[in-house]
Amino acid sequence: MIQKGEAPYTERPDVTSAAGRCRRTADDGSGNDPGRGPADAVLRLRDVHKSYRLGPVRVDVLRGVDLAVQRGELLSIMGPSGCGKSTLMNIAGLLDRPTKGACILEGRDAARMSDDERTAMRNAHIGFVFQSFHLLPRLTAAQNAGLPLVYRGTPDGEIRERAAEALDRVGMANRSGHLPNQLSGGQQQRVALARALIGEPAVVLADEPTGALDPATGREVMAMFEALCGGRNVAVVVVTHSAEVAARCHRQTRVAQGLLVDAPTAESTAPGGRGDTPP
Amino acid sequence: MSEASSPPRRAGRVLSRASAVRATAPAVRLRANAKEAAASLRAVLSRSALALVGIVVGIGAVIALVSTGQIVKEESLKQFRELGTDIVTVRRQFTRIRGRALDLALPDVLGLAPGVPAIESAAASVDANSPIRYRGRILAEGPVFGVTGAFFDLSKLPLAEGRLISDLDRHRFYCVAGADVARGIRDVGPASVLGERVRVFGRLCTVVGVLRSVPPLAVGRQLAPDQTVFMPIAAVMRAAGARIREAVARMHDGVTPEAARLEVQRYFQRVRPELPVTANTASQLIARMRSQGQLFALLLGAIAAVSLIVGGVGVMNVMLMSVRERCAEIGLRRAVGARRGDVQQQFVVESAALCLAGGTLGVALGIAVAWGICRYAGWPFSVSTTAVAAGVSVATAVGVFFGLYPAHRASRLDPIEALRS
Ligand SMILES: Nc1ncnc2c1ncn2[C@@H]1O[C@H](COP(=O)(O)OP(=O)(O)OP(=O)(O)O)[C@@H](O)[C@H]1O
Numbered sequence: 109m110i111q112k113g114e115a116p117y118t119e120r121p122d123v124t125s126a127a128g129r130c131r132r133t134a135d136d137g138s139g140n141d142p143g144r145g146p147a148d149a150v151l152r153l154r155d156v157h158k159s160y161r162l163g164p165v166r167v168d169v170l171r172g173v174d175l176a177v178q179r180g181e182l183l184s185i186m187g188p189s190g191c192g193k194s195t196l197m198n199i200a201g202l203l204d205r206p207t208k209g210a211c212i213l214e215g216r217d218a219a220r221m222s223d224d225e226r227t228a229m230r231n232a233h234i235g236f237v238f239q240s241f242h243l244l245p246r247l248t249a250a251q252n253a254g255l256p257l258v259y260r261g262t263p264d265g266e267i268r269e270r271a272a273e274a275l276d277r278v279g280m281a282n283r284s285g286h287l288p289n290q291l292s293g294g295q296q297q298r299v300a301l302a303r304a305l306i307g308e309p310a311v312v313l314a315d316e317p318t319g320a321l322d323p324a325t326g327r328e329v330m331a332m333f334e335a336l337c338g339g340r341n342v343a344v345v346v347v348t349h350s351a352e353v354a355a356r357c358h359r360q361t362r363v364a365q366g367l368l369v370d371a372p373t374a375e376s377t378a379p380g381g382r383g384d385t386p387p
Numbered sequence: 388m389s390e391a392s393s394p395p396r397r398a399g400r401v402l403s404r405a406s407a408v409r410a411t412a413p414a415v416r417l418r419a420n421a422k423e424a425a426a427s428l429r430a431v432l433s434r435s436a437l438a439l440v441g442i443v444v445g446i447g448a449v450i451a452l453v454s455t456g457q458i459v460k461e462e463s464l465k466q467f468r469e470l471g472t473d474i475v476t477v478r479r480q481f482t483r484i485r486g487r488a489l490d491l492a493l494p495d496v497l498g499l500a501p502g503v504p505a506i507e508s509a510a511a512s513v514d515a516n517s518p519i520r521y522r523g524r525i526l527a528e529g530p531v532f533g534v535t536g537a538f539f540d541l542s543k544l545p546l547a548e549g550r551l552i553s554d555l556d557r558h559r560f561y562c563v564a565g566a567d568v569a570r571g572i573r574d575v576g577p578a579s580v581l582g583e584r585v586r587v588f589g590r591l592c593t594v595v596g597v598l599r600s601v602p603p604l605a606v607g608r609q610l611a612p613d614q615t616v617f618m619p620i621a622a623v624m625r626a627a628g629a630r631i632r633e634a635v636a637r638m639h640d641g642v643t644p645e646a647a648r649l650e651v652q653r654y655f656q657r658v659r660p661e662l663p664v665t666a667n668t669a670s671q672l673i674a675r676m677r678s679q680g681q682l683f684a685l686l687l688g689a690i691a692a693v694s695l696i697v698g699g700v701g702v703m704n705v706m707l708m709s710v711r712e713r714c715a716e717i718g719l720r721r722a723v724g725a726r727r728g729d730v731q732q733q734f735v736v737e738s739a740a741l742c743l744a745g746g747t748l749g750v751a752l753g754i755a756v757a758w759g760i761c762r763y764a765g766w767p768f769s770v771s772t773t774a775v776a777a778g779v780s781v782a783t784a785v786g787v788f789f790g791l792y793p794a795h796r797a798s799r800l801d802p803i804e805a806l807r808s
């Protein structure tokens with residue numbers, strides 16, 4: 109289905125073949141999740157390593173992370189401070205490149221993309237939510253929400269329309285003309301959520317989205333993530349330090365010693381919980 | 388590709404989206420990035436005031452440079468066209484004897500042609516302020532010109548009807564009317580204006596001739612022949628106390644301008660030893676004007692270069708500061724889909740717009756300076772569109788040039804580092 113207002117469906121052989129590759133990659137995938145077809149994995153990390161070199165010292169932050177995120181899945185990542193959660197999210201979000209290993213988004217290997225291509229992939233498929241909201245202070249809520257579309261070349265009128273729609277979805281319709289400093293933290297995070305959703309991404313990556321919010325507001329944000337997964341088939345990855353937040357996710361994982369392991373919480377009642385993390 | 392033949396729903400959307408991102412036209416992106424730039428510009432403007440002073444002065448100099456250059460060029464061309472190169476102008480140097488300023492005397496001017504072999508004819512003119520009235524209404528504000536008989540031929544003023552002023556008219560109140568004045572008379576009076584009487588210097592003056600319409604000329608000072616009347620020089624001198632400050636003479640064919648000039652000079656030394664005069668040929672006047680213009684150009688060029696560099700570096704600093712301050716913004720934009728090129732474009736546009744704002748002020752300043760220079764040098768003043776266009780494009784170019792480095796720095800920021808700040 110072609111989204112209204114997006115640039116016409118131009119034939120780009122490279123993109124088409126990439127989509128073809130997506131199918132193939134998915135089919136020949138390691139198929140270790142019989143419950144959901146592996147073809148549904150929107151985001152896949154394979155044996156991802158990340159080291160930083162600080163002078164003579166090498167810090168191995170990630171040492172072989174494997175992860176497959178399914179469509180409509182709500183996944184939590186926990187772990188102590190400094191264990192590499194944000195590093196992992198940056199690699200998954202195509203903001204950073206792994207030292208070794210592959211990151212495959214919508215069937216395309218990020219390692220083979222140019223910087224511009226990765227940027228276009230971020231714009232098209234990923235929504236970011238940050239702990240500190242990161243709204244641009246001089247733009248109104250609506251302009252902030254519409255920002256991803258600006259870089260798609262969407263016409264102004266349509267951006268306004270879709271921003272209003274996105275703000276409505278997060279319950280901020282009546283605040284569209286407000287500047288970020290006129291909004292509370294929870295409201296700012298809702299606007300950030302609207303910005304993450306406006307481009308109809310396949311994956312939303314949220315790095316401690318409730319970290320700066322009080323528990324009640326945090327629960328509201330989590331409720332929106334849940335609705336998103338169920339209603340729109342969007343995959344959501346949440347990094348959190350809160351067991352309560354993690355418990356609301358379908359599947360809980362934890363970064364430990366540079367690896368990502370399954371770590372279901374005791375009170376987890378979510379239907380997920382079947383990770384495909386490596387043994 | 389039709390929708391029906393596209394892959395299943397999700398893949399189809401993925402595809403259309405990816406291609407949408409890549410297929411965006413550069414012009415559309417430029418517009419979007421420019422808008423983003425405009426939003427943040429206001430904040431930058433307030434503290435870039437100092438840097439902008441350089442731009443304002445620089446662009447002002449550019450404007451003044453181009454307009455005076457153009458005026459000099461046009462003026463010299465005009466002199467050639469109107470007077471020709473066979474003209475010698477005589478101007479009295481300002482001299483006082485016992486408190487009274489000395490002026491050229493009419494007999495001396497009239498004696499030029501018979502007294503100097505190189506000179507074919509000579510004319511003098513004076514002007515005095517008086518409105519020209521006809522049946523109670525003002526046809527023109529003046530000034531009114533008093534001329535000798537040869538003036539019309541020397542200034543190439545063609546007669547339409549009647550006759551020209553002759554030296555035999557002495558100080559009678561006769562006049563030759565310019566085309567617009569004649570039309571003014573016809574509007575309320577008879578179709579034939581010859582013999583009609585206009586009021587100048589409080590007296591009635593009979594129209595004896597009408598000129599054809601001609602564009603304004605620069606004979607000594609600005610003269611619009613259509614909007615005035617020409618009277619016998621003695622009449623204007625007597626009625627308004629006007630004095631002769633300048634005379635023009637045409638040399639015979641085959642005489643070199645320099646020889647004619649020297650002869651004229653010698654003639655005045657002989658007939659009026661107490662009054663020093665300067666005789667100039669048209670080519671000399673033009674050469675002087677040009678070298679004067681070149682001096683201004685050099686001066687203004689130097690001012691422009693220095694202040695534009697100072698201003699440009701200032702703008703670059705402001706932009707670098709802005710890049711540092713807006714690290715998080717840049718990181719966020721990169722994360723949600725701004726390519727390096729978009730970030731670069733946004734900052735270049737911002738810098739160019741900043742300089743353009745300064746440039747606009749500079750254009751106003753430059754026009755004022757050009758006006759001042761023209762007054763000082765005695766040239767007619769006009770604003771040239773070329774000058775304004777030059778100012779605007781130089782401002783933009785300076786903005787783009789000095790914005791490139793900060794913009795490059797901004798586009799090279801690591802989005803992760805930028806977001807952490
Ligand atoms: N650019 C860098 N250079 C060197 N070391 C880095 C760099 N970025 C991250 N690190 C190191 O990588 C490790 C993981 O950092 P990361 O930000 O991913 O942790 P985190 O799990 O998100 O922690 P927190 O819960 O506090 O957000 C840290 O030890 C950090 O010092």
Ligand SMILES: [Mg+2]
Nearest residue numbers: 193194195315
């Ligand atoms: Mg972190």
